Amino acid sequence: MNSCLGDECHGKKGVQGCDTASCSLLPFFQAMPMIPPRLAVPRFSEVETSWPVNCTLDGLFPVSEAQVQLALGDQMLNTTVMSHGDTLTATATAKAEQEGVQETVCKVTLGDESRETRENVTVYNLQGPILTLSEPNATEGTTMTVTCKAGPRVQVTLDGIPAAAPGQPSQLQLNVTERDDRRTFFCYATLKVHGETLHSNRSVQLRVLYGPKIDRAQCPQRLTWKDKTMHILQCPVRGNPNPQLQCLQEGSKFKVPIGIPFLVRLNYSGTYYCQAVSSQGTDSLTVMMYVQDQNPIAVTITLGVLTILGLVIATAALLYVFRVQKRSDIYHLKKKSSWLPLTSKQPDEAVAEESS
Numbered sequence: 001m002n003s004c005l006g007d008e009c010h011g012k013k014g015v016q017g018c019d020t021a022s023c024s025l026l027p028f029f030q031a032m033p034m035i036p037p038r039l040a041v042p043r044f045s046e047v048e049t050s051w052p053v054n055c056t057l058d059g060l061f062p063v064s065e066a067q068v069q070l071a072l073g074d075q076m077l078n079t080t081v082m083s084h085g086d087t088l089t090a091t092a093t094a095k096a097e098q099e100g101v102q103e104t105v106c107k108v109t110l111g112d113e114s115r116e117t118r119e120n121v122t123v124y125n126l127q128g129p130i131l132t133l134s135e136p137n138a139t140e141g142t143t144m145t146v147t148c149k150a151g152p153r154v155q156v157t158l159d160g161i162p163a164a165a166p167g168q169p170s171q172l173q174l175n176v177t178e179r180d181d182r183r184t185f186f187c188y189a190t191l192k193v194h195g196e197t198l199h200s201n202r203s204v205q206l207r208v209l210y211g212p213k214i215d216r217a218q219c220p221q222r223l224t225w226k227d228k229t230m231h232i233l234q235c236p237v238r239g240n241p242n243p244q245l246q247c248l249q250e251g252s253k254f255k256v257p258i259g260i261p262f263l264v265r266l267n268y269s270g271t272y273y274c275q276a277v278s279s280q281g282t283d284s285l286t287v288m289m290y291v292q293d294q295n296p297i298a299v300t301i302t303l304g305v306l307t308i309l310g311l312v313i314a315t316a317a318l319l320y321v322f323r324v325q326k327r328s329d330i331y332h333l334k335k336k337s338s339w340l341p342l343t344s345k346q347p348d349e350a351v352a353e354e355s356s
Contacts, residue, residue, distance in 0.1 A: 031086075032113040033059035039106040039117040041094075044198060047125040050095045053077060055106035057115065058087045067109040073102055096123040122193055127151030129189035131158075131202040138176040139280075140210035146172040148187035148202075157188045181208035181240055211281030212243035214274065223289045225264045233258050235274060235285075243278035247287060256289075266291050 037057035045051045053070055060066050063083045068090040070077040077092035088108065096102050102123050107116035128150030135144040148158040149169035156163045158170035170187070174180065183206045190199045219235035235258050237245045247256045250271040256262070258274075272287040 030065070030111045030113075031059060031061035032110045032115065033057065035059075036115045036117045037106050037108050039104065039119050041104045041119050041121050044122045044124060044193065044196065045096065046200075047096060047099050047123055050093050051121070053092045053094050053104055053106075055090045055108075055117070056087065057108045060086050060088050060108075060110060063088055065110055069105070069107045069109075071105045071107075072096065094121075096121070099123045099125040124191060124193050124198055125151055126154050126189050126191055126198070126200050128154065129156050129187040129200060129202050131185065131187040131204045133185075133204060133206060135176075137207045137209055138180075140176055140178055140208055142176050143173060144176055144206075146174075146185050146204075146206075148189075150189040151191070154189045154191045157190075159185055159187075176206075176208050178208060178210045178213075178238075180206055181210065182206070183208075207240060209240050209280055212237055212239040212245075212276035212278050212283040214245070214276055214283050214285045216285065219274070219285060219287070221285070221287055223287065224292065225268075225289070226292050227264060227266045227294050229264050230261050231264050232261050233287075235259070235287075237276040237283070239276065239278050239280060241278050241280070243276040243283075245274065245276040247272040247274040264291055266293065 035057075037055050040052075040054040040056075042051050053072075055068065055070060057066075063086050066083075066088050068079060068081050068088065070079045070090055070092045072094045077094055079090050079092045081088065081090045083089070090106065094104065100123055102121045104119050104121055105116060106118075107114055129148050130150065132147050133144060134147075135142065138144045146158065147169055148156045148163075148171075150156050150167075152167040155166045156168075156170050158172055161170055161172065163170040172185070184203055185206065186201060186203050188199060188201045190197055192198075215236040215238070223233075225231050233247070233256055235245065235247070237243055245258055247258060248254065249256065249268070250273065252270075254268075256268065256272060269289055269291040272289060274285045274287055276283045
């Protein structure tokens with residue numbers, strides 16, 4: 001009959017080469033290391049804050065037979081156990097409800113032997129910091145207060161300004177302006193525990209309600225563009241809440257796009273009234289837009305030709321009028337009659353005439 005040891009027969013009745021009698025006579029082999037388990041916990045933890053607990057022990061055999069217990073003081077923790085080879089790992093989550101020193105225990109048992117490790121966790125209570133605004137959404141021109149406070153032994157600092165003493169709050173008052181919108185305030189809290197300085201911080205953002213303001217430095221009041229070209233009318237506006245901005249052409253009420261590309265046409269020339277509106281008020285601006293034709297030389301030539309043609313027509317008209325006027329000034333005279341009356345002559349007169 002073959003001999004059998006430990007795991008070869010443990011829990012395996014009827015295995016070939018082993019019988020019940022031989023297995024009951026031979027001792028069951030177990031291995032428990034002499035070193036205690038490794039227990040990993042934080043040195044400090046805040047009240048009502050969870051922290052991880054990890055316990056590991058190597059060299060166990062058989063590892064499946066080992067038992068693990070994790071505890072915080074006299075409170076047993078809900079433990080998850082995993083094994084790999086001869087290594088056993090147990091994890092849990094702990095949380096203390098009172099400040100002070102709390103003891104964490106890890107105990108590993110295999111058969112009649114056990115190993116345990118204890119570690120202390122110092123639980124503190126900062127009670128903050130608590131950072132508050134008297135007006136989370138303040139209106140421009142009003143006064144508001146920022147307050148930072150914490151526990152009785154805690155020193156707080158608000159935006160670089162420390163409180164007068166530990167346990168005292170730190171406050172900051174300011175007249176709210178547009179520049180304070182989205183301003184972030186920081187509060188730092190420190191507490192000394194067993195020679196260690198523990199700290200925590202909070203931040204809060206202020207929103208300021210103010211009326212619309214069109215940026216006149218970036219919104220041009222005069223524009224000169226060419227017909228059938230793409231352009232963008234940049235006209236930034238700020239305010240809280242966000243204002244609505246539109247620019248309407250005088251007369252036609254045509255609304256020109258703002259902040260997006262659009263095709264410029266000749267009929268876009270004119271005066272535009274831009275207005276930003278929100279629940280906090282309005283702001284207005286006038287924009288003059290001049291749109292030039294794409295081919296100004298052709299326009300010049302055309303105008304020149306039309307001018308010359310106009311002069312020619314005017315000259316022809318004047319000549320025509322002049323000729324008509326000249327005709328109306330001609331006088332028609334009757335010719336004198338060349339007929340002379342006949343008279344009788346005497347003979348002496350006739351001879352005398354012949355002699356002469």
